[in-house]
Amino acid sequence: MITVVGCDGSPPSPRALDRLRAASLVVGGRRHLDAVRPPEHARRIVLGDVAAALDEIGAADGDVVVLASGDPAFFGILRALRGRGHAPEVLPAVSSVATAFARIGLPWDDAVVVSAHGRDPRTAVNACRALPKVAVLTAPACGPDVIATGLAGWDRALWVAERLGGPGERVVRCAPAEATARDWADPNVVIALDEDRLGGGARVHDQPAAPPDGWARADDAYDHxxxxxxxxxxxAVALSRLRPTLGRLIWDVGAGSGSVGIECAEHHAAVIAIERDPAACDLIRRNARGSGVRVVEGAAPAAYDGLPDPDAVFVGGGGLDALGGALARRPETVVATYAAVDRAAAARRLLADAGYTVEGVQLAASRFADLPGGSFRLEAQNPVFVLTGRSR
Structure with missing residues (x-):
């Protein structure tokens, strides 16, 4: 029998103590083993190499107890155990995320929680860039310093919760610049807050809510x-190719009114809008109010210097040099739009020469326009070439 016992600093429950007394093997982090003090007859394994520990658990004779932080079913070891075919009993404690938010006195029903354990840190950092309230379960490769470094240029406050529930517990508020310069001891949770956007938090179950106006809003929804x-x-076509979603960073180059980047942000991607015209930057800020879009004023490609690498790029203006500079950062996806045939052809060659698989389409839409007497006519829009490059 395998029992997973959650640890939050409080004494083990009577049921957990019964399982520990009967165990022939106890597996857990060193601080959990030290706090619980398993019986002398039980073999102990300090949880470091998870795969090796799972092998030992699978081969064990007799009862096994696995000690885990907080709620083992919440980004915890329960998933790995079930992946090995085990169906353990779970005795949860208060999750470390719930504890961290309780310590700072904030509700977390509108927070998004991401884990950096065994995952690319970019996903966690991009979630913190995109959303107003994010909790990150940290890992050695993605601690407060990594998160803070990735938030340079974004206005965020960080709360770092270390050794939650233990004797050395510490919960500290700091700016990202401070977090990069400090040493952190065994952090459990980093909470990133955009304090200007707190309080909205519309959620559907455990996912951020979908944009209220759907996909590809009407042109008159934006100042332009x-x-x-x-x-x-x-x-609509560009968004379908960019695939904006939580954990991705998208550049909107030659952003104009900011419409593409804003709708990417509404689908929870982190977004940087790059625009050389100061008046257009003011328009973008007005249109993007409350969306979390970061506006960078400057001409591409020089404006790319110092920006984090994107997962996808939309080039709606700026010419071939803007496209070429974006390709040098090797995003997974590039979408570019052109009205002129010669520019579309040159952009296609540029994408192909950079090693991208290229798709293209010309869009020629005609909209209904009312006529007297209740009839209507078709009002042609200017044809646009949409090129999509995907890395091979």
Whole structure:
């Protein structure tokens, strides 16, 4: 029999003590083993190499107790045990995320929780860039310093919770710049807050809510200058190729009104809008209010210097040099739009020469326009070439 016991610093429950007394093998982190003090007859394994520990658990004769932080079913070892075919009894404690939010006195029903254990740190960092309230379960390769470094340029406050429930517990508030310069001891949870956007938090079960107006909003939902906006028909196709989702970083280059980047942000991607025109930057900030889009004023490709590498790039303006500079950062996906045939052809060659698989389509939409007497006509929109490059 395998029992997983959650540890949050409080004394073990009577049921957990019964399971420990009967155990022939106890597996857990060193601090959990020291706190629980398994019986002398039980063999102990300090949990470091998870795969090796799982092998030992599978080969054990007799009862096994696995000690885990907080709730073992919440980004914990329970998933790994079930993946090995085990069906353990679980005695949970208060999750470390719940404890961390309790320590700082904030509700967390509107928070998004991500884990950095065994995962690319970019996913956790991009979630912190995109959303107003994120808790990260940290890992040696993704501690407070890594998260803070990735948040340079984003206005965030960090709470770092160390050794939750233990005698050395510490919960510290700091700015990202401070977090990069400090030493941290065994952090459990990092909470990143965009304090200007707290309080909205519409959620559906455990996922961020979908955008209220759906996919590809009408052009008049945005302030723009003299029709300088990616039309909604083109935007819908571009968004479908960019695949905005939680954990991805998207650049919107030559952003204009910011419509593409804003809708990527509404689908919970982290977004940087890059625009050289100061007046257009003001438009983007006005349109993007409350969305979390970061606006960078400057001409591409020089404006790319110092920015984090994107997962996907939309190039709606800026010419071939803007596209070439983006390709040098090797995003997975690049989407570019052009009105001129010669520019579309040159961009296609540029994408192919950079090693991308290229798809292209010309979009020529006609919209209904009302006529007197209740009839209507078709009002043609300017044709647009949409190129999509995917890394091989």
């Amino acid at each position: 200058r003299a029709g300088m906006i990616t039309k909604w028909e083109v935007r």
